[in-house]
Amino acid sequence: MSTFQPASATARSTKGSITTIGLCLAIALLEGLDLQSAGVAAPRIAKEFSLSVAQMGWAFSAGASACCQARRWAGAWPTDWAASAC
Numbered sequence: 001m002s003t004f005q006p007a008s009a010t011a012r013s014t015k016g017s018i019t020t021i022g023l024c025l026a027i028a029l030l031e032g033l034d035l036q037s038a039g040v041a042a043p044r045i046a047k048e049f050s051l052s053v054a055q056m057g058w059a060f061s062a063g064a065s066a067c068c069q070a071r072r073w074a075g076a077w078p079t080d081w082a083a084s085a086c
Helices: 007-031 033-049 053-085
Strands: none
C-alpha cells in the first residue's frame, strides 16, 4: 500500500534534503578550521612569545583536552539526564 505524493512535494523534499546535506558538509569542513589554523600559526606564535617546543605542546594539548572534555560532557549529559528520569 503506497501513498501518492505530487511531484511538487517530492521536489521540495529533495531540495530540502540537498540543503540539509550541504549545510552539514559546510559545518563539518569549518569545524576543524580553528585547530588547523593554530597548527599553521604555531611557528610564528612560538617565535613571538619565545616558547619552546615543549611549551607549545602543553598549550596545544590543553586546548585539545578542553575541547574533548566539553564534547564528552555535552554528549553524556542528555544521556545521564534521561536515564535518571526513568
